[in-house]
Every structure is written in structure tokens, then in C-alpha cells.
Amino acid sequence: MLVSSILNAPEIQFAKKCFVGGITTLYKKGKNLPNMTNMELMKFVWLISHLLCDCGFLTSLWSENPLWYYISIGGAISTYTVAFVRHMLVLVHGNLAFREEIPLASLLNAENSLLLVAAWLHFTSSPNPLKLISFAIFSYMNLISFILHELISANSFTTALFPVLSCIEPLLLGFACFSDYCLQLLYYREYILDETPLLYGLIFSYISFKRLEKSELARVSLYSFFDMTFAILIKVRAPQFLLHLLERLQAFVYLLVPIQISGDSENVTRKTSVGTRATSIFFEPILIINDLN
16 A cells, blocks of 8 residues: 555656656657658757766766766767757858857857867766766756656646756756866876876866856856865865965955856846756757757
8 A cells, every 4th residue: 555655646657757758759769760850860869868978977876887987978979069060050050140259159169069078088088977977967957858848748746846946957057067176176186196198187177167257157166166175174274374375376266257246136047057058959948958148
């Protein structure tokens, strides 16, 4: 009786419906693969890539086999290659003519392009699950959006989920930015201990700091990174000169990367989180996740 009640709970039924709907969708799309249009094929590859990225990441957390790492990062490379190609097609057709940037600058400065470079960087360096965190978060968010918009019919339950997801989204995005700052330290550690080229760390640092240009959330995460580092140094009773040096560096970074103060009701997340990750560019009109401002 208890087991039956649990299995019949609305949440379990919802999860079951999502799972069955996902499998059915993949089967139908795979069966119709020869007859797909170019856009349908790109969307199918996009969906499979996100699934591979998340599944590979989750498995790599408990498996020491590097194969799962490469499956995950391969999914990320496929995802952002599709987004990069889609962005080029949009530029070729002139759909972004309203932008002030020239088409090449728009393409090179796009979040998808930067993440594609980062994915290849992770692929050619030593495997480490930390390098997959931000990609896994982006894939997870896109898959949730896909499920809610394409697999589940609108009802009171799904409608109530959107405010919840809007609250969770900035936390996940902030954590993704934070993990990328930690990842910079990992690359420099690999340079010192594992003879990984210094260029890897410099390129990834550039990609991470490039995000600060458009994303207020990335700036907040940078502040949090410095605060956490300072707290750790105090906890381990670091030398006073080191704390003083970090304070000077922190003040310098805060001067270079200020956080905008807004007096209206718009919060940091609503204004800037959209520009902090690569998503299903132009594939569907998603409320929570979209690409271009």
C-alpha cells in the first residue's frame, strides 16, 4: 500500500511522464532521421549532445574511467558547434542586422563561441570532472526547458514550476561562474605540477574574464570567489602580509570590475543572467532560457 501510494504520487507520475516522453521523442526523431530538415537535424543533435554531456558528467563523478569525461566534453563540443553554426546561418541571412557589432565581432564575442573554445581546451587537457561542471549546468537547464516546453502539456503544476526555476537559475549560473574561476587555479596547478602548457590557463582565464564584460552575475561570482579565498586564508591563519596583499588585489579587481547598482525593481539576475550561458539559440521561444539580448 505504501509503495503503491508513493508510485502514484503526482511528482513520481510527473517524472515518469518526463522520462517516457523523452524516450519517445528520441525514438521518433531517430526513426525520422533520414527525412529531417537541416533545422530538425541540428535540433536533434543539440538534444543528444546535452544528454551526453549530463550523463557523462554524472558518471564521471564516481567512475575513474576517463571515457565518461570525454563523452561529456564531446557532448559539449557538439552542442556549441551546433550553436556556432546556427549563429553563422542567422548572420548570413541578416537576421541580426539590428546589432551594432559587425557580424564577425558578433560571432566571436558570442557566448557560444567562447564556450566552444573552452570545450576544446578541456578536451585537449588532462581529464578532471571540475572542468565539466559549468557545461553540465548549462545542459541541465536546457534539458529542463526542453521538457517543460515540448514534452509536458501546460497545466497548473508546470506553470507553478516557472517561478521556482527562475529562482534556481541564478544560483546555478552563479555556481557555474564560480567553478570556472576555481578552474583557472586548476589549470595553473596543472602547469606547475603536470607540465600542462601555460597557454591553456591563459586562454581559459581570458574566456572567463571575457564573461565579465556582459554578465553582472559573473562579476558577483568573482566577488564571492575573492571573499571565499580571504575567508580560507583567515581560517588557516595565513601570514599577515599575504592577507594584506589579497586585500590590495581585491580592491584593484573591484575597481576594474564594478557591480552596477540599480534603483529599480530589476535585479541582477533578470538583467544579466541571460547573457551568461550558451543555450538553444533560436530553436524555440523559451521564457527562462534564451540566447541573445
